[in-house]
Amino acid sequence: MKGIRQLAKHLDISIGTVSRALNGRPDVNEETRKRVLAAAEEIGYVANQSGRSLRQGTTNVIGLMIESSKETVENSDNFFLGVTGGLQSVLSRHKLDLLMLPCPNDEDPHEYLKRMVARRIVDAMIISATQRVDKRIDLLIKTKIPFVALGRSASGGNHTWIDLDFEGVAACAVDRLVSKGHRRIAIAAPSNDINLGYIFVDAYRKSLERHGIAFDPSLVIRVKSSEQGGYQAGHEILRLDSKPTAIILIYELMAIGLYRRLNEAGIVPGRDLAVIGFREEPRGKFLQPSLTCFRMSLRDLGVELAETLLATMPAYAEHYPKGARNTIWPLELAPGESDAFSLKA
Amino acid sequence: MKGIRQLAKHLDISIGTVSRALNGRPDVNEETRKRVLAAAEEIGYVANQSGRSLRQGTTNVIGLMIESSKETVENSDNFFLGVTGGLQSVLSRHKLDLLMLPCPNDEDPHEYLKRMVARRIVDAMIISATQRVDKRIDLLIKTKIPFVALGRSASGGNHTWIDLDFEGVAACAVDRLVSKGHRRIAIAAPSNDINLGYIFVDAYRKSLERHGIAFDPSLVIRVKSSEQGGYQAGHEILRLDSKPTAIILIYELMAIGLYRRLNEAGIVPGRDLAVIGFREEPRGKFLQPSLTCFRMSLRDLGVELAETLLATMPAYAEHYPKGARNTIWPLELAPGESDAFSLKA
DNA sequence: CTGCCACACTAAAACGTTTCCGAAAAGCCG
DNA sequence: CGGCTTTTCGGAAACGTTTTAGTGTGGCAG
Numbered sequence: 001m002k003g004i005r006q007l008a009k010h011l012d013i014s015i016g017t018v019s020r021a022l023n024g025r026p027d028v029n030e031e032t033r034k035r036v037l038a039a040a041e042e043i044g045y046v047a048n049q050s051g052r053s054l055r056q057g058t059t060n061v062i063g064l065m066i067e068s069s070k071e072t073v074e075n076s077d078n079f080f081l082g083v084t085g086g087l088q089s090v091l092s093r094h095k096l097d098l099l100m101l102p103c104p105n106d107e108d109p110h111e112y113l114k115r116m117v118a119r120r121i122v123d124a125m126i127i128s129a130t131q132r133v134d135k136r137i138d139l140l141i142k143t144k145i146p147f148v149a150l151g152r153s154a155s156g157g158n159h160t161w162i163d164l165d166f167e168g169v170a171a172c173a174v175d176r177l178v179s180k181g182h183r184r185i186a187i188a189a190p191s192n193d194i195n196l197g198y199i200f201v202d203a204y205r206k207s208l209e210r211h212g213i214a215f216d217p218s219l220v221i222r223v224k225s226s227e228q229g230g231y232q233a234g235h236e237i238l239r240l241d242s243k244p245t246a247i248i249l250i251y252e253l254m255a256i257g258l259y260r261r262l263n264e265a266g267i268v269p270g271r272d273l274a275v276i277g278f279r280e281e282p283r284g285k286f287l288q289p290s291l292t293c294f295r296m297s298l299r300d301l302g303v304e305l306a307e308t309l310l311a312t313m314p315a316y317a318e319h320y321p322k323g324a325r326n327t328i329w330p331l332e333l334a335p336g337e338s339d340a341f342s343l344k345a
Numbered sequence: 346m347k348g349i350r351q352l353a354k355h356l357d358i359s360i361g362t363v364s365r366a367l368n369g370r371p372d373v374n375e376e377t378r379k380r381v382l383a384a385a386e387e388i389g390y391v392a393n394q395s396g397r398s399l400r401q402g403t404t405n406v407i408g409l410m411i412e413s414s415k416e417t418v419e420n421s422d423n424f425f426l427g428v429t430g431g432l433q434s435v436l437s438r439h440k441l442d443l444l445m446l447p448c449p450n451d452e453d454p455h456e457y458l459k460r461m462v463a464r465r466i467v468d469a470m471i472i473s474a475t476q477r478v479d480k481r482i483d484l485l486i487k488t489k490i491p492f493v494a495l496g497r498s499a500s501g502g503n504h505t506w507i508d509l510d511f512e513g514v515a516a517c518a519v520d521r522l523v524s525k526g527h528r529r530i531a532i533a534a535p536s537n538d539i540n541l542g543y544i545f546v547d548a549y550r551k552s553l554e555r556h557g558i559a560f561d562p563s564l565v566i567r568v569k570s571s572e573q574g575g576y577q578a579g580h581e582i583l584r585l586d587s588k589p590t591a592i593i594l595i596y597e598l599m600a601i602g603l604y605r606r607l608n609e610a611g612i613v614p615g616r617d618l619a620v621i622g623f624r625e626e627p628r629g630k631f632l633q634p635s636l637t638c639f640r641m642s643l644r645d646l647g648v649e650l651a652e653t654l655l656a657t658m659p660a661y662a663e664h665y666p667k668g669a670r671n672t673i674w675p676l677e678l679a680p681g682e683s684d685a686f687s688l689k690a
Numbered sequence: 691c692t693g694c695c696a697c698a699c700t701a702a703a704a705c706g707t708t709t710c711c712g713a714a715a716a717g718c719c720g
Numbered sequence: 721c722g723g724c725t726t727t728t729c730g731g732a733a734a735c736g737t738t739t740t741a742g743t744g745t746g747g748c749a750g
Contacts, residue, residue, distance in 0.1 A: 003736055014700045019738055029698060046463030050404075051736030054395040054705045061466075066426075078423065081411070081447070088449040097461075100445035102426070104433040116442075118391030121406075121466075227631040256601075257631040286572040286602040348706055359730045364708055374728060396706030399735045 007045050011035060022047070053120070062091055062309065063122035065101045065113060065136075067129055079298065080128070086302020087126075094316060096123075110135045117143055124313055126150060126305060130161065132195045146312040148305060151195065152326070160312055162305055162327040164279075166196065169294050169331055170203035170248070171210075173276045176333070177246045178211045181343030182274060186219040186244035188233040188254060197222070200250055219244055223254075230254030234261025237273075245343060246274035252284050255291050255338070274339035279331070289337035296331045304329065352390050356380060367392070398465070407436055407654065408467035410446045410458060410481075412474055424643065425473070431647020432471075439661060441468075455480045462488055469658055471495060471650060475506065477540045491657040493650060496540065497671070505657055507650055507672040509624075511541065514639050514676055515548035515593070516555075518621045521678070522591045523556045526688030527619060531564040531589035533578040533599060542567070545595055564589055568599075575599030579606025582618075590688060591619035597629050600636050600683070619684035624676070634682035641676045649674065 001009060008015040013032065021028045021036035039045075053059040064087070066080050080100070088098055099122060103112040113136050116122065123146070127136055130151035137159055140147045149161040170187075177185050187204050190197040205215045221236045223229035233254065237244060238261070249255055255269075255277050262269050269275050270289035277284060277293030284291040304327065311320035346354060353360040358377065366373045366381035384390075398404040409432070411425050425445070433443055444467060448457040458481050461467065468491070472481055475496035482504055485492045494506040515532075522530050532549050535542040550560045566581045568574035578599065582589060583606070594600055600614075600622050607614050614620050615634035622629060622638030629636040649672065656665035 004738095005736080015737085016701075016739080017699060020699090023738080025739095027696095027698065032698085044463075046460065047738095048399075048736050049464035049466050050395050050399040051705090052738075054393075054399050054707085054736080055738045057705075059395075081425075084447045085450060088447065089451070092449055092452070098447060100447060102429045102433065102443060102445060104437055105430060106434070107437070115391065118389075119394035121394050227628040231631055253628065256628050260631045260633050260635075263633050283572040283598065283601050286576055286605045288605050288608050290605075349708095350706080360707085361709075361731075362729055365729090368708080370709090372728060377728085392708095393706050396735090397708075399706080399737085400708045402735075 003048060003051075004045070007036070007039060007043060010043070011039055057120075058315075059121060059123050060095060061097050061099050061122050062087075062124050062126065062306075063099050063101050063116060064126045065103060065109070065116070065128065067103045067105070067109060082298030083302040083305065086297075086299035086304075087306045088302075089299075090303055090306035090310070094310070110139065114139060117145060124309055126309060130195070132198070146309065146314075148309045148312065150305065152199075153195070158325060160308060160325045162301070162308060162329055164296070165328045165330045166199045167203040168328070169278060170200055171207045172294070172333055173248045174204060174207035174211070177248075177274060177276065177339065178213070180274070180339070180341075182244075182246040183213055184216070184219065184242065184244040184246070185213075186221060186233075186237060186247040187250075188221045188223055188229065188247060188258075189250040190225055191222050196250070204248065221247075225251035225254060227253055227257035227260075230257030230259075231261045232257070234258045234265075238265055238267075244273070246276070246339065249275065249277045252277035252279050252281055252291060252293050255284075255287055259287065270338045271341060274341065276339050280334050284334070285336060287336075287338070289340070292336040292339045293334055294331035295334040296329065301329055348393060348396075349390070352381070352384060352388060355388070356384055402465075403660075404466060404468050405440060406442050406444050406467045407432075407469050407471065407651075408444050408446050408461065409471045410448060410454075410461070410473065412448045412450070412454060427643030428647040428650065431642075431644035431649075432651045433647075434644075435648055435651035435655070439655070455484065459484060462490060469654055471654060475540070477538075477543070491654065491659075493654045493657065495650065497544075498540070503670060505653060505670045507646070507653060507674055509641070510673045510675050511544045512548035513673070514623060515545055516552045517639070517678055518593045519549060519552035519556070522593075522619060522621065522684065523558070525619070525684070525686075527591040528558055529561070529564065529587065529589040529591070530558075531566060531578075531582060531592040532595070533566045533568055533574065533592060533603075534595040535570055536567050541595070549593065566592075570596040570599060572598055572602035572605075575602030575604075576606045577602070579603045579610075583610055583612075589618070591621070591684065594620065594622045597622035597624050597626055597636060597638050600629075600632055604632065615683045616686060619686065621684050625679050629679070630681060632683070634685070637681040637684045638679055639676035640679040641674065646674055 004015050004018055008018045011018065017028060017032065018036050021033040022040060084098060091098055101116055103109045125140060125145055125147040127147060128150040130149045130153040132154055134153050137149060137153055141159060149159060152161050152163040174185060187201060189200045192198040201220055208215055218240060221233045223232045230249065237247065255275060258275065259269050262273060267273060275291065277291045280293045280295040284293050307320050308327065310316040311322045349360050349363055353363045356363065362373060362377065363381050366378040367385060429443060436443055446461055448454045470485060470490055470492040472492060473495040475494045475498040477499055479498050482494060482498055486504060494504060497506050497508040519530060532546060534545045537543040546565055553560055563585060566578045568577045575594065582592065594603065600620060603620065604614050607618060612618060620636065622636045625638045625640040629638050652665050653672065655661040656667045
């Protein structure tokens with residue numbers, strides 16, 4: 001005999017009472033509840049999740065879908081591991097566990113998600129790397145599974161999402177550089193296919209125009225968000241007839257490759273070319289020159305994500321008043337040496 | 346009506362037959378099987394995992410436990426995301442799915458694993474960051490759950506593990522530096538509390554002695570495996586009376602901080618001090634000077650992990666003959682500029 | 691004293707699936 | 721044609737839990 005039955009037998013109580021005692025139901029004598037809890041602890045009983053979720057239709061598990069494609073791996077750095085800390089701190093308060101679902105890179109994310117959802121292994125989902133138009137969102141809406149997307153998307157009506165403040169970052173970077181006298185400002189970003197690439201460059205363009213600076217397409221360098229991409233960006237810049245005096249990187253790791261390429265050409269970043277990165281990692285300030293970039297707390301983002309998600313789950317919504325369905329997550333400027341010089345005076 | 350019942354009704358067949366058809370059992374007419382498969386596809390039926398695993402006692406899910414503590418996050422970089430690719434490529438052949446279980450950093454890993462195991466949500470486990478003596482291993486052995494540990498451990502008798510070839514790397518690095526005329530070789534590693542720190546430094550010491558070089562404790566710099574740690578290591582070196590001519594880093598990111606500190610002191614890495622890193626990342630070769638370090642395929646490691654794990658699972662062992670229970674994973678030297686100079690002649 | 695209610699508990703149904711067992715049909719052999 | 725095996729399927733039990741409905745107390749108000 002196993003499971004709750006064994007526990008019940010051992011206590012000479014019906015299994016129903018044991019279950020209610022364990023789950024904190026009101027109609028059980030406090031005295032017996034204590035006995036049950038003690039016995040459970042002693043025997044080491046933990047409810048079998050399959051049985052429980054079969055009956056309840058709920059699993060107490062939140063899924064976080066991530067993509068493990070090579071591209072993503074290189075770029076995401078420890079983004080997700082950082083975010084999980086914040087996620088867990090909120091979820092654990094509700095006895096919810098977090099499961100990361102890494103989509104195989106040879107499988108269609110949509111199909112993978114479909115399978116995971118059909119299995120009924122999670123109560124709610126967080127999906128990341130949302131595309132401009134993303135079938136996964138329609139799927140989740142159709143199956144009525146609570147979810148929140150990390151990354152804005154145009155599809156599926158008004159679902160809940162959180163995204164980084166790319167516009168704010170681009171605007172702030174441009175403003176800062178312009179105030180130091182820069183007029184020719186390059187930007188390194190991925191292609192427009194990736195939502196982020198589109199948004200970032202668009203915001204950059206608008207900011208330039210706000211300062212009355214004409215948008216020059218040749219200053220938009222489309223490269224991958226990696227060291228390799230940074231190196232390549234440096235390469236592209238050097239080939240321009242009319243070289244920029246500053247460059248904005250969409251990802252902080254790119255600075256490593258950029259620095260390398262510049263050094264090879266005898267150009268000193270932070271003196272001959274101003275550089276601003278995007279998301280600060282510990283390494284940003286150890287580069288030479290240290291990188292001016294934008295700082296954010298991955299943990300806080302995780303907390304926000306979790307709270308937003310819980311607000312969409314009927315069983316938990318009461319504690320988390322439904323705020324804005326769409327959140328723009330701010331980043332803070334962390335000045336470094338890489339753009340310290342001024343062209344003025 | 347839902348689930349398999351609906352499907353059976355729709356086909357006017359008993360649910361037992363539907364189930365057997367779906368699961369590829371032999372005692373079902375090929376004709377009816379086709380009908381069932383077609384109908385399932387059309388309706389979009391996927392077996393409810395709770396019901397299935399309750400009955401079968403199996404979940405078709407492999408758990409990969411990772412720790413999301415701050416320290417780990419900073420150090421692991423994309424180690425796990427890289428490994429999952431290889432893991433999945435093997436597991437998916439057996440219709441097994443991979444689940445990452447990120448242990449909250451405020452919870453005891455042992456307790457967390459205990460909870461996850463008790464839930465019966467995974468059929469087997471991969472645990473990482475194993476300690477020198479690790480309670481989790483005893484737990485897994487006691488509960489008879491197939492598992493493989495990423496990282497050697499002394500506890501629990503002879504369980505299965507895979508670990509990187511720290512001895513080989515340390516020996517190779519020392520040999521290389523000595524052959525270039527270096528005699529005072531420093532090493533930056535975490536404390537002996539962490540298994541890795543102990544093994545690495547021990548292998549380093551033995552290699553030195555093999556060359557008849559006396560082990561000098563003052564050349565062992567105990568720091569964290571991060572940019573910050575690298576910076577600090579540089580700081581420590583500069584304070585030594587008798588300075589080393591070379592340094593071995595246990596982690597490639599440390600080079601960024603080390604370079605920074607050296608540059609601040611006017612010391613040029615790769616000319617005044619030879620530097621060898623550990624695991625190569627894309628960024629290693631973009632550093633200035635590019636870092637000599639050791640290369641490995643995270644994906645291949647994932648494949649090896651998966652195959653080793655499957656060999657320990659009775660249901661799959663037939664395809665994966667039980668080889669060595671303990672595997673030392675080799676790394677390959679990738680020469681760079683950081684140790685290119687020679688002290689000889 | 692009677693009716694009512696709250697309390698604490700038991701018994702049993704239900705969740706969705708797989709699998710065991712048996713039975714019907716069909717084919718084969720003598 | 722009778723007995724045998726093989727093929728194919730249906731019925732029902734089983735997995736471990738939660739939850740509903742019901743049962744028997746005892747207290748309390750009328």
